[in-house]
Amino acid sequence: MDQFLTFGIVGLSTAAIYAVIGSGLVLTYTTTGVFNFAHGAAGMLSAFSYWQLTVGWGWPVPIALAVVLLLLAPAFGLLVERFILRPVQALGEAERLVMTVALLSGLIGVARWIWDPNVARPLPAFFDDRPPFHIGPAAVTWHQAITMAVAVAVAITLRLLLYRTRAGAEMRATVDDRALVGLTGADPVRANKAAWILGTQLAALGGILIAPTVTLDAAQLSLLIVSAYTAAVFGRLRSVPLTFIGAVVIGCTESYLTGYLPQNDYLPGLRLAAPALLLFIALLVFPHRRLRGRDRRLAPVPVPTARGTLVFAAATIAFGVVLASVLGEADLITYGPIFSLGIVALSYVPLTGYAGQISLCQLSMAGIGAVVWAHFGAHGQLWALGLAVLVAAVAGALIALPALRLSGVYLALGTAAFAVVLDRWIFTLPAFHVLGVEVALFDQGSVEVTGPSLFGLRLDSGEELMVLAAVCLALASVLVAALRRGRFGRRLIALRDSEAAYATLGGNLLFAKVLVFSLASGIAGLGGALYGMQQRAITPDQFNLIAGLPLFLVAVIGGLGAVGNGLFTGTALIGPTNALITLAPSLQNPVALLPALAGMGLGKNPDGIAAHFRHQWEPLGRDRIARTALLAWLATAWLLRLGDLIDGWTFLGGALVVAVALRTWASARQAPAAEPEIPVEWWGVRRDWRPEDEEVLARGVAAS
Amino acid sequence: MASLRVSGVTVSFGGNRALDGVGMTAEPGRITGLIGPNGAGKSTLFDVATGLRRPSSGRVHLDGRDVTRMRPSARAKCGLARTFQRLELFGRLSVHDNLLVAAELGPERPRAAGVVKEILDRLGLTGLADTAPDTLPTGVGRLVEVGRALALRPKVLLLDEPAAGQDAEETERFAALLRSLADDGTAVVLVEHDMSLVMSVCDDVYVLDLGKVIAVGPPEVIRNDETVLAAYLGDA
Numbered sequence: 001m002d003q004f005l006t007f008g009i010v011g012l013s014t015a016a017i018y019a020v021i022g023s024g025l026v027l028t029y030t031t032t033g034v035f036n037f038a039h040g041a042a043g044m045l046s047a048f049s050y051w052q053l054t055v056g057w058g059w060p061v062p063i064a065l066a067v068v069l070l071l072l073a074p075a076f077g078l079l080v081e082r083f084i085l086r087p088v089q090a091l092g093e094a095e096r097l098v099m100t101v102a103l104l105s106g107l108i109g110v111a112r113w114i115w116d117p118n119v120a121r122p123l124p125a126f127f128d129d130r131p132p133f134h135i136g137p138a139a140v141t142w143h144q145a146i147t148m149a150v151a152v153a154v155a156i157t158l159r160l161l162l163y164r165t166r167a168g169a170e171m172r173a174t175v176d177d178r179a180l181v182g183l184t185g186a187d188p189v190r191a192n193k194a195a196w197i198l199g200t201q202l203a204a205l206g207g208i209l210i211a212p213t214v215t216l217d218a219a220q221l222s223l224l225i226v227s228a229y230t231a232a233v234f235g236r237l238r239s240v241p242l243t244f245i246g247a248v249v250i251g252c253t254e255s256y257l258t259g260y261l262p263q264n265d266y267l268p269g270l271r272l273a274a275p276a277l278l279l280f281i282a283l284l285v286f287p288h289r290r291l292r293g294r295d296r297r298l299a300p301v302p303v304p305t306a307r308g309t310l311v312f313a314a315a316t317i318a319f320g321v322v323l324a325s326v327l328g329e330a331d332l333i334t335y336g337p338i339f340s341l342g343i344v345a346l347s348y349v350p351l352t353g354y355a356g357q358i359s360l361c362q363l364s365m366a367g368i369g370a371v372v373w374a375h376f377g378a379h380g381q382l383w384a385l386g387l388a389v390l391v392a393a394v395a396g397a398l399i400a401l402p403a404l405r406l407s408g409v410y411l412a413l414g415t416a417a418f419a420v421v422l423d424r425w426i427f428t429l430p431a432f433h434v435l436g437v438e439v440a441l442f443d444q445g446s447v448e449v450t451g452p453s454l455f456g457l458r459l460d461s462g463e464e465l466m467v468l469a470a471v472c473l474a475l476a477s478v479l480v481a482a483l484r485r486g487r488f489g490r491r492l493i494a495l496r497d498s499e500a501a502y503a504t505l506g507g508n509l510l511f512a513k514v515l516v517f518s519l520a521s522g523i524a525g526l527g528g529a530l531y532g533m534q535q536r537a538i539t540p541d542q543f544n545l546i547a548g549l550p551l552f553l554v555a556v557i558g559g560l561g562a563v564g565n566g567l568f569t570g571t572a573l574i575g576p577t578n579a580l581i582t583l584a585p586s587l588q589n590p591v592a593l594l595p596a597l598a599g600m601g602l603g604k605n606p607d608g609i610a611a612h613f614r615h616q617w618e619p620l621g622r623d624r625i626a627r628t629a630l631l632a633w634l635a636t637a638w639l640l641r642l643g644d645l646i647d648g649w650t651f652l653g654g655a656l657v658v659a660v661a662l663r664t665w666a667s668a669r670q671a672p673a674a675e676p677e678i679p680v681e682w683w684g685v686r687r688d689w690r691p692e693d694e695e696v697l698a699r700g701v702a703a704s
Numbered sequence: 705m706a707s708l709r710v711s712g713v714t715v716s717f718g719g720n721r722a723l724d725g726v727g728m729t730a731e732p733g734r735i736t737g738l739i740g741p742n743g744a745g746k747s748t749l750f751d752v753a754t755g756l757r758r759p760s761s762g763r764v765h766l767d768g769r770d771v772t773r774m775r776p777s778a779r780a781k782c783g784l785a786r787t788f789q790r791l792e793l794f795g796r797l798s799v800h801d802n803l804l805v806a807a808e809l810g811p812e813r814p815r816a817a818g819v820v821k822e823i824l825d826r827l828g829l830t831g832l833a834d835t836a837p838d839t840l841p842t843g844v845g846r847l848v849e850v851g852r853a854l855a856l857r858p859k860v861l862l863l864d865e866p867a868a869g870q871d872a873e874e875t876e877r878f879a880a881l882l883r884s885l886a887d888d889g890t891a892v893v894l895v896e897h898d899m900s901l902v903m904s905v906c907d908d909v910y911v912l913d914l915g916k917v918i919a920v921g922p923p924e925v926i927r928n929d930e931t932v933l934a935a936y937l938g939d940a
C-alpha cells in the first residue's frame with residue numbers, strides 16, 4: 001500500500017508536468033490551428049538554457065527562472081510565430097506540419113551543437129537540500145510538491161486569462177471561428193502572438209520541472225513530450241480541463257508500470273515506449289473531428305513520360321556507376337546512402353505525394369527491412385531481400401488500419417508514435433520465438449549485415465553495393481512512374497483530392513489505403529536492407545524517429561509528387577552535407593541543421609524543387625550537341641580518373657562545371673525567338689493556324 | 705431498372721433538424737425535381753441517399769434493396785451516382801482522368817477509355833480533356849462532375865445544382881441531355897434553383913422547406929401551389 005501511494009505521488013507529479021506542457025500545446029493549437037511538433041523541443045531548449053544559467057554560470061535560481069520564463073521563452077515564441085509559421089499560415093495543413101517538424105529537428109541539432117551530448121549535465125531538483133515531508137505513509141519531495149502546485153496555479157491562471165481578459169477572449173474567438181474574428185474586432189495576429197508566447201512559456205516551465213528527474217538529453221527531452229501530446233489528445237486538442245485529466249491518467253499509468261511491471265528482458269522497453277503506445281491508443285479511441293476540409297493546395301503530381309522515366313533511370317544507374325568507380329572505400333560508405341536512403345525517400349512519393357498520407361515512420365519501415373535482411377540474408381540469399389520487402393509491407397498494412405481513422409496531424413502523430421514504439425521497445429527486444437520461428441531483431445545492440453549473392457556473384461564491396469543500390473533506385477523509380485501513369489496511381493490521387501467523391505464513385509478507401517501503405521513500406525524496406533548492407537552493421541538508433549525527420553523534410557522540399565524525388569532527396573541529404581564536412585570538419589554541427597533549415601524554406605517553394613530541377617535541366621537533354629558533348633566529356637574524365645590521372649574530387653567538380661556550362665548554353669540556344677504579338681482575331685491570317693490554338697481558344701471561351 | 709426510395713429520413717445537426725421525416729421516390733425513366741429555399745435540406749438528402757451521412761432514422765432503398773447501412777462505395781456499385789454542389793473534382797488530375805477514374809470503377813471498366821471519350825463528346829468537353837479542372841469556371845466544372853457521374857453508367861443519378869452558372873443556351877442543351885438520359889431509363893433527381901428549367905424538364909417535383917416535404921406533384925400543380933409560394937416568399 002505504501003508503495004502504491006509512493007508511485008501514485010510520483011505519477012501525479014509527472015502528470016502535473018504533462019498537464020502544464022499539454023495545455024500549452026492545446027492553447028497554441030486552438031488559437032492558431034498549428035499542431036506544434038516542436039513544442040517539446042522548446043521545453044528542452046529552455047531546460048538546457050536554465051541549466052546553463054544556474055549550473056553553468058552559477059546564477060541564482062530565481063533570476064535564472066525569470067530570465068528563461070519571462071524573457072527567453074516569450075522571445076522564442078514570438079520569433080517562431082513571426083518567421084516560421086506566419087509565412088505558411090495561408091498554405092495547407094501539411095506545410096504547417098512540416099515547419100514544426102523542421103523546427104523540432106533543428107532545435108535538437110542546435111542543442112547538440114551548443115551543449116556537447118557526451119557531457120553529463122545533472123540538474124538539481126528544487127529545494128533538494130530539504131528532506132521530503134510525509135503525507136500519511138508516503139514521502140513527498142519538495143520538487144514534487146512544487147510541481148503539483150505549479151500545475152494547479154497554471155490551471156487557475158489559464159481559466160482566469162481565457163475567461164476574464166480581453167486577450168483571452170480574442171484567443172477563444174479565434175478558436176470558434178477564424179473568419180468571424182475580424183468582425184468581432186479581435187485581432188487574429190495579436191491572438192496568435194499571445195498564444196505562442198504563452199504556449200512557449202508553458203513548455204519552458206514543463207521542461208525546467210521535468211529536467212531534474214531525467215537525463216538532460218536533447219532528443220530524449222524533446223520526445224518526453226509524447227506523453228504531453230497524449231494528454232492533449234485526451235482533450236481532443238481543444239479542452240484544457242480534459243488535457244489535465246488525460247495527464248493524470250498517463251502520469252499514473254507510467255508510474256505504476258515502472259512500479260509493478262515484472263522485471264525481465266522483454267518489458268523494460270515497453271516502459272519506455274508506454275507513452276507512445278498510449279498516444280497511439282488515445283488517437284484511435286478518442287473521436288475527433290475529421291479534418292475533412294480540402295487543402296488549399298496539394299503538391300502537383302506531374303505525369304512522367306515513358307521515355308523520360310527510362311532516361312532518368314539510366315542516368316541514375318550511370319551516376320551510381322560513376323560514383324562507385326571514383327570514390328574510395330571510406331567515401332563509399334559515406335555516400336552509398338544516396339541511393340539506399342533515396343529509395344526510402346521515394347516511398348514518400350506514392351504515400352504522401354499521391355495519396356496524401358503523412359507518415360513519420362518510413363525510416364522505421366526501412367529498419368524492419370534491414371533487420372529482416374540481416375538475419376535471413378546472412379548468407380546472401382536473394383529471396384531474403386524479397387522477404388525483407390514483404391515483412392515491411394505487412395507492417396505498413398498494419399499501420400494503414402489505424403490510418404483509416406486518422407488524417408493530417410493525427411496521422412503524423414500516430415505514425416510518429418509507431419516509430420517511437422518500434423525504436424524504444426520492439427527493436428530492443430532480445431530474440432524470441434513465434435510459432436516456432438525465431439524472431440531476432442537487433443540482438444539488443446548491433447547486427448552485422450552482408451551483401452547479397454546475385455547469380456553466384458557475392459556483392460560485398462562498397463562499389464558493388466553502391467551500383468546495386470543505384471539499380472534498385474532506378475527500378476523503384478520506374479515502378480513509381482508506372483504507378484503514376486496507371487490506374488492505381490490515379491485512384492490514389494483521386495482519393496486524396498476528394499474522399500467524398502472517390503467513395504461515392506464506388507472507390508474502396510480501405511483497400512486503397514492499405515495497399516499504398518504496404519507498397520510504400522515495401523519500398524522503404526528495400527531501401528533499408530540496402531542501407532544496412534552499405535553500413536555493414538546496424539543499430540536501432542539509425543532508424544529512430546529523430547533520424548527519420550531530415551529524410552522527411554528533404555523529401556517534402558524536393559516535391560512529394562515528383563518521381564525523381566528519390567534520387568533528389570538521397571543526393572541532397574547525403575551529398576552536400578558530407579562533402580562540406582570533408583572539406584571543413586568543424587562544420588559538422590551546423591551542417592546537421594541544413595535539412596531543418598531547408599524545411600523552413602518551404603514557405604518560399606511550396607511545390608518542391610525536384611520538378612524545378614527537371615525543368616532547368618531539360619534543355620540539356622533535348623539538345624543533341626550539348627548532350628553528346630557532356631557524355632563525351634564525362635567518358636574522357638572518367639577514363640582519366642580510372643587511370644588515376646585525376647582524383648575523384650577533380651572529376652566530380654569538373655563534371656559539375658561542364659554540365660552547368662552546357663546546360664546554360666543549351667537553354668540559350670533553345671530560347672524561342674521572340675515572336676511579335678498577334679491578336680487572337682488574326683490567328684490563321686497573319687500567321688499560320690496551329691493545332692494548339694484550338695485548345696487555347698476553348699479555354700479562353702470556357703473562362704469567359 | 706432501378707429506382708431510389710427514401711422514407712422517413714431524419715437528420716439533425718446539433719439541435720437543428722435539417723431533415724425531418726422526409727420521403728421521396730425517383731423512378732426509372734423519370735426526372736424528379738427537388739426544390740426548396742436555401743438551407744431546406746436538399747444537399748443533406750443527397751448525402752443521406754449516397755451514404756455520406758447516416759440519418760438518425762429512416763430508410764434508403766435502391767431497386768427495392770435496403771441500402772441504409774451500406775457504405776457509399778457499395779451503393780455506387782448498385783448504380784447510384786451523384787454530383788456535388790460544392791465541387792468535389794479531383795483537382796490534380798486532368799478532366800479526362802477525372803472521368804477515367806470513374807469509368808474504371810464502373811461496370812464498363814474494360815472499355816473505360818472508350819466510355820470517357822464518348823461522354824466527353826456528348827458533353828462537349830473534348831477540347832478540355834487535358835485541362836486541370838481547377839482552372840475551369842465553376843459552370844464547366846459542374847459539367848465535368850456530371851460527366852464523371854455519367855462515366856459510372858448510373859441507374860440513379862443525383863444532380864446537385866448542375867446547371868448553376870450556365871447561360872440560356874447551355875441550359876437548353878443541358879435540359880436535352882437530361883431528357884435523353886431519362887429516355888435511356890435512368891432515374892434522375894435534379895436539385896436546381898432555376899425554376900424554368902425544373903418546370904420544363906421534370907416529371908415530378910418535390911418541394912422541401914425547413915427539412916420537410918411541403919408539396920409533391922407534377923410541375924403544373926407545384927407552379928400554382930400557395931404553400932410553395934409562401935415558403936419561397938418567407939425565405940426572401
Ligand SMILES: Nc1ncnc2c1ncn2[C@@H]1O[C@H](COP(=O)(O)OP(=O)(O)OP(=O)(O)O)[C@@H](O)[C@H]1O
Pocket residue numbers: 717722740741742743744745746747748749789
Ligand atoms: N455539416 C453541417 N453541420 C451543421 N449544419 C449543417 C451541415 N450541413 C448542413 N447543415 C444545415 O442543414 C440545413 C440544410 O442544409 P443543406 O445544405 O442540405 O441545404 P440545401 O437545401 O442544399 O441548401 P442550398 O440551396 O443552399 O444548397 C441548413 O440549415 C444547414 O445550415
Ligand SMILES: [Mg+2]
Pocket residue numbers: 746747748789864
Ligand atoms: Mg445544397
